[in-house]
Amino acid sequence: MSDAHSSPYLHHHFDTLEQQRQASSLGMWVFIAQEIMFFGGLFLAYTYYRALYPEAFAVGSSLLSLGWGGFNTVVLICSSLTVALSVHAAQVGNKNGIMRYIVATMFLGVIFLGVKYIEYHAKFDHNLVPGRNFQFEPHDAHAHTAPVEFELPALVASAQAQVPQMAMPAMDGEALHAEEEHGELSFDPRHLQIFFSLYFAMTGMHALHMIIGIGLMFWLLRLAGTNRFAPEYYTPVELFGLYWHFVDIIWIFLFPLLYLI
Amino acid sequence: MSDSDASSPSAAPARNYLNFATTAKSWLLTLDHKRIGLLYLISIAFFFLVGGFGASLVRLELLTPDGNLLSAESYNKMFTMHGVIMIFFFLIPAGPGVLGNFVLPLMIGAKDVAFPRLNLASWYVYMTGASFGVAALILGGVDTGWTFYTPYSSTYANSQVILTGLGAFIAGFASILTGLNFIVTIHKLRAPGLSWFRMPLFVWAMYATSIVVMLGTPVIAITLVLILLERGLGLAIFDPALGGDPVLFQHLFWFYSHPAVYIMILPGFGIISELISCFSRKRIFGYGFVAFSSMAIALIGFFVWGHHMFVSSQSVYAGLIFSFLSFLIAVPTAVKIFNWTATLYKGAIVFRTPMIYALGFLGLFLIGGLTGLFLSSMGLDVHLHDTYFVVAHFHYVMVGGMVMAFLGGLHFWWPKMTGRMYFQGWAIVTAIVIFVGFNLTFFPQFLLGYLGMPRRYHVYPSEFQILHVLSSAGASILGGGFLMLYIYLPLSLFIGRKAPRNPWPATGLEWEVAESPPSPHNFETTPVVTEEAYNYAHKDHAFFEQDIVDILPEEDENV
Numbered sequence: 039m040s041d042a043h044s045s046p047y048l049h050h051h052f053d054t055l056e057q058q059r060q061a062s063s064l065g066m067w068v069f070i071a072q073e074i075m076f077f078g079g080l081f082l083a084y085t086y087y088r089a090l091y092p093e094a095f096a097v098g099s100s101l102l103s104l105g106w107g108g109f110n111t112v113v114l115i116c117s118s119l120t121v122a123l124s125v126h127a128a129q130v131g132n133k134n135g136i137m138r139y140i141v142a143t144m145f146l147g148v149i150f151l152g153v154k155y156i157e158y159h160a161k162f163d164h165n166l167v168p169g170r171n172f173q174f175e176p177h178d179a180h181a182h183t184a185p186v187e188f189e190l191p192a193l194v195a196s197a198q199a200q201v202p203q204m205a206m207p208a209m210d211g212e213a214l215h216a217e218e219e220h221g222e223l224s225f226d227p228r229h230l231q232i233f234f235s236l237y238f239a240m241t242g243m244h245a246l247h248m249i250i251g252i253g254l255m256f257w258l259l260r261l262a263g264t265n266r267f268a269p270e271y272y273t274p275v276e277l278f279g280l281y282w283h284f285v286d287i288i289w290i291f292l293f294p295l296l297y298l299i
Numbered sequence: 300m301s302d303s304d305a306s307s308p309s310a311a312p313a314r315n316y317l318n319f320a321t322t323a324k325s326w327l328l329t330l331d332h333k334r335i336g337l338l339y340l341i342s343i344a345f346f347f348l349v350g351g352f353g354a355s356l357v358r359l360e361l362l363t364p365d366g367n368l369l370s371a372e373s374y375n376k377m378f379t380m381h382g383v384i385m386i387f388f389f390l391i392p393a394g395p396g397v398l399g400n401f402v403l404p405l406m407i408g409a410k411d412v413a414f415p416r417l418n419l420a421s422w423y424v425y426m427t428g429a430s431f432g433v434a435a436l437i438l439g440g441v442d443t444g445w446t447f448y449t450p451y452s453s454t455y456a457n458s459q460v461i462l463t464g465l466g467a468f469i470a471g472f473a474s475i476l477t478g479l480n481f482i483v484t485i486h487k488l489r490a491p492g493l494s495w496f497r498m499p500l501f502v503w504a505m506y507a508t509s510i511v512v513m514l515g516t517p518v519i520a521i522t523l524v525l526i527l528l529e530r531g532l533g534l535a536i537f538d539p540a541l542g543g544d545p546v547l548f549q550h551l552f553w554f555y556s557h558p559a560v561y562i563m564i565l566p567g568f569g570i571i572s573e574l575i576s577c578f579s580r581k582r583i584f585g586y587g588f589v590a591f592s593s594m595a596i597a598l599i600g601f602f603v604w605g606h607h608m609f610v611s612s613q614s615v616y617a618g619l620i621f622s623f624l625s626f627l628i629a630v631p632t633a634v635k636i637f638n639w640t641a642t643l644y645k646g647a648i649v650f651r652t653p654m655i656y657a658l659g660f661l662g663l664f665l666i667g668g669l670t671g672l673f674l675s676s677m678g679l680d681v682h683l684h685d686t687y688f689v690v691a692h693f694h695y696v697m698v699g700g701m702v703m704a705f706l707g708g709l710h711f712w713w714p715k716m717t718g719r720m721y722f723q724g725w726a727i728v729t730a731i732v733i734f735v736g737f738n739l740t741f742f743p744q745f746l747l748g749y750l751g752m753p754r755r756y757h758v759y760p761s762e763f764q765i766l767h768v769l770s771s772a773g774a775s776i777l778g779g780g781f782l783m784l785y786i787y788l789p790l791s792l793f794i795g796r797k798a799p800r801n802p803w804p805a806t807g808l809e810w811e812v813a814e815s816p817p818s819p820h821n822f823e824t825t826p827v828v829t830e831e832a833y834n835y836a837h838k839d840h841a842f843f844e845q846d847i848v849d850i851l852p853e854e855d856e857n858v
Contacts, residue, residue: 050820051410051488061413061487068479068513076517079551083525083536086547169533228541235534239525 047271059273066277070284073247077288080240084295087232093225098233099297101166103157107297110153111289117146118286125279128272136262136275143282144255147248154245161234168231168238237296244292247285254278315718315816330415331819336401337716338422339392340709344785346388346429349436351778353381358740358774364761374757375442376458382445387467388429390701391559394566395477395512396425398708399505401716403481405809405817406499408490408826413483421476428470435462444755446556449537449548453529461531468523471516474562478512481505490808492828499807499832500576500589504569507593511558511565511600519555522548549611553604561600563697565593567664567704568635571657574707575639577805578654579646582833585638592631599628606675610684618677625675632668636661651803652726656707659734663699667692670745685755688748694741703737706730706784713788714798715809718816721791725783733780739773806833 045055052058088095120142127135165173258278261267267275316333326334356377360368369377404412412418435441441463443452452460485506489498526548528534535541537548576583583589605613605621613621639661648654670692674680683689713721743766748754752763759767801810809817812826 049415051413051415053825057487061483064486065414065479065483068482072475072479072513072517075514076521079518079521079525082551083547086544087542090544091542168535226542228535231535231541232543235528235536238534239528239536243521243524 045270047268055270059271062273062277066280070280073284077240077243080236080243081291081295084236084240087229087236091225091229091232094227094229095233096299097225098230098237099299101164102237102297103160104297106153106157107293110150111293113146113150113153114286114289117143117150118283120146121279121282125272125276128267128275129269131267131269133262133265133267136267136272137259140255140258140262140275144252147252147255151245151248151252154241158238161238166230166234168235172231172234174227174230240292240296244285244288247288251278251282251285254281313814314818315814316819317718317816319819328419330411330419332400332404332412332415332418333716333817333821335418335422336397336399339396339400339425340716342422342426342429343389343393343397346384347781348785349433350381350384350389351781353377353384354774355778357381358771360757361759361767362771364759364764366757369757371757372442373440375444375755376440378755379441379444379463380436383432383441383463383467385697386445386559386563387470388425388432390563390697391470391474392425392477393705394563394570394701395474395481395505395508396421398501398570398705398712399477399481399508399566402712402809403502403505404484404488405715405813405821406502406807407485407488407493408808408812408822408828409484409488410820410822410825412480413488414480417476418480421473421480424476425470425473428466428468428473431462431466431469435459435466438462446552447523447526448552449526449529449545450539450543453526453537453548461527464523464527464530468520468527471520471523474512475516478509478516481509482513485509490826490828496587496590497828497831498590499569500572500583500586500593501566501569503590504565504572504593507597508562508565510594511562511597514601515555515558515562518551519559522551522555525551546608546611546613549608550604553607554601557604557607558597558600560696561596563701564704565596567660567701567708568593568596570704570708570711571639571660572635573805573807574653574657574711575642576833576835577711577803578649578651578657579642580649580835581642581646582831582835583638584641584644585634586832588634589638592634595631596628599624599631603628603675606680609677609680615677622675622677626672629668629672636665636668650727651710652721652723652730653707653711655727655730655734656703656710659730660700660703660707663695663703663734663737667695667697667699670695683748685753686748687744687752687754690754691741691744691748694744699737699741703733706733709788711803711805712809713791714802715813715815715817717792717795718798719791719795720798720802721795722787725787729780729783729787732783733777736773736775736777736780740770740777741773743767743769743773806835 048055048058052061120139124136124139124143127133127139161167165171165175255278258274261274316331326338329335329338356369357374360366360374360377366374400412400418404410436459438459441456441458441460443456443458443460443463447460447464452464485498485502525534525536529536529538535543537543537545539545572583572589603621603625605617606625609618609622670688674683674689674692710721710726713719747763747766747770750763750766752759752766798815800813800815802815804810808822808826808828813821
């Protein structure tokens with residue numbers, strides 16, 4: 039570090055800034071490759087269980103809020119734009135631009151997480167969180183009889199009893215609707231727990247990556263605020279951009295898999 | 300630690316990475332890959348002792364057919380502790396964390412790895428994970444086996460699954476950070492003139508290892524997360540009562556854990572290539588084949604995991620393919636064995652300690668590899684599955700293979716790491732004790748398994764006792780051999796003879812250019828590579844006439 043080097047940005051074990059930049063960039067791509075494998079395990083579990091229990095997954099999907107999910111998708115795509123703009127600002131050495139767009143990205147990230155909180159909260163309210171309190175009631179909540187403890191015969195009986203006056207404001211999914219018109223469920227509601235477990239695991243891991251990203255943006259703001267970036271050195275901004283785009287792309291896969299199909 | 304003052308007693312030593320700063324802080328916050336390698340060495344040496352303690356109790360218990368030392372529960376906890384610690388906290392970090400960290404940048408003429416801070420972080424992450432493992436042990440242990448099979452681990456086990464799982468999860472990120480560092484370092488920090496096919500084969504092996512680490516470890520990470528979520532928060536992923544599939548867990552687990560055995564053994568392959576070439580005084584036979592066989596093992600290694608599941612309700616047709624691919628991976632492995640043997644042929648073989656380990660490796664790994672083919676045959680595996688045959692096979696590969704290779708490498712680079720020679724006589728005796736003890740421990744287990752002794756049982760029919768007693772007797776010899784390492788290697792730091800720059804003398808930048816021990820930044824000027832690796836042809840003369848006479852007699856006086 040005390041060695042005489044041409045650039046203040048150059049670490050002692052690199053010969054040139056270009057070599058250092060390429061090393062960092064390759065490192066980020068390798069990191070993203072391992073991230074893909076990390077989420078890959080979740081996508082594999084999802085694919086496998088969806089193939090095993092298509093009906094339960096279709097019903098589960100219809101119980102998610104398409105509106106909030108779609109809104110969050112738009113929010114994330116916008117945040118990808120702002121992060122790309124911050125990289126551009128770094129390229130041209132516009133310190134205020136970097137900070138402005140990073141703050142905008144943070145803002146959008148927080149909105150995403152806030153919406154995620156609303157959605158999670160609704161799942162808790164509707165007892166759709168897997169575990170002891172999980173209850174799936176394919177009828178109006180206020181027409182409540184005994185809690186359906188995921189026993190198929192009891193549930194079918196209760197569903198049959200409730201079908202005529204079924205209002206279903208909260209869960210008007212087409213798949214579910216079709217089932218109930220026939221008066222019985224063709225899927226085992228226990229499998230809904232698998233769907234919601236995967237929903238929470240996948241979106242939870244994604245949200246965790248967003249929280250880490252927001253933490254990284256505080257670090258970038260500090261670096262930018264102390265004039266650590268210049269047109270010849272803005273690697274952290276660039277690599278953070280890669281990371282954020284990656285997190286965005288994960289959501290681009292999660293949204294249709296969980297909400298749309 | 301003691302390493303820091305190793306070179307201080309001598310008068311006015313040259314400035315090197317050990318003595319340029321000696322405070323605790325200069326060690327705990329070091330960004331130097333060599334110091335991080337030593338930190339890893341001290342840590343894994345500790346965990347090897349802890350894991351070995353578990354193995355000792357297991358072998359003691361198995362002396363008699365009845366369970367008189369340990370209850371069934373404590374026995375389960377002991378073999379689990381042995382497996383978890385040896386695999387996650389010793390074998391996986393041993394190759395990359397210790398020897399990889401120390402010699403890889405030296406070998407390629409770099410001042411450090413690409414990301415020194417991540418490298419230090421890797422050690423701290425490893426220590427954090429290992430602390431969780433130790434905490435689990437102190438708080439009652441875990442009894443699932445190192446494989447964490449569901450639904451036992453996720454639902455029914457009444458032991459510290461969460462802490463242990465967290466420990467393995469966290470330690471996984473330590474390997475990921477190391478693997479990431481090595482891939483980038485090898486791509487971007489090679490010295491001028493060091494083209495890919497001039498790299499030492501250890502570097503190729505570390506490259507292959509790192510690729511497996513980067514693509515495999517995240518999968519075990521998410522799998523452990525799912526178990527923790529299921530066990531801790533009640534999510535339903537693998538629980539058959541809710542329609543979950545425990546076999547899915549086995550697929551995810553073995554997708555990592557089979558490649559993980561290549562994470563453990565590939566560095567060993569790299570070490571053996573260095574040792575055999577150096578102590579045969581010959582360029583390695585078929586350099587390109589040895590290099591690419593590492594890459595082939597890394598690649599095919601990802602497609603053989605199903606051979607762990609021939610009897611786990613896996614489709615027979617899937618089993619056929621997995622069986623075929625498991626046979627296929629024996630080809631690049633055999634290429635290595637043949638090429639090492641061909642390197643020995645007409646070589647001027649010199650029996651130094653590292654070479655003793657390397658030759659031991661050749662025989663033991665050959666047995667380990669060939670018995671692997673027994674287990675990847677679908678019909679035979681039905682008989683051998685979950686017996687001591689598997690235990691014996693695994694230990695022939697991991698101890699007979701990796702531990703022998705690691706110890707060979709440790710002795711080989713010990714003069715470079717510490718600046719001191721170890722005691723040749725002690726070391727050779729220890730190597731032979733370990734070899735004998737190892738065979739006596741594990742060869743009877745092949746017979747036990749073939750006769751039907753299941754693994755993970757603490758009571759057994761009395762007709763198996765003679766073989767178990769042999770095995771336990773061997774284990775005490777083996778343990779004695781390992782303990783000797785813990786005596787003479789640290790001792791050599793204080794009274795070992797000072798190491799010359801290139802005691803063997805070997806080729807490679809770490810021997811020919813860097814000092815023993817190296818300076819803090821490895822090289823005063825960036826070295827330029829002008830020749831292929833293992834160019835021993837013109838070095839033989841110097842070795843026999845000068846260095847061997849120079850080095851050996853003095854060492855023998857120390858014994």
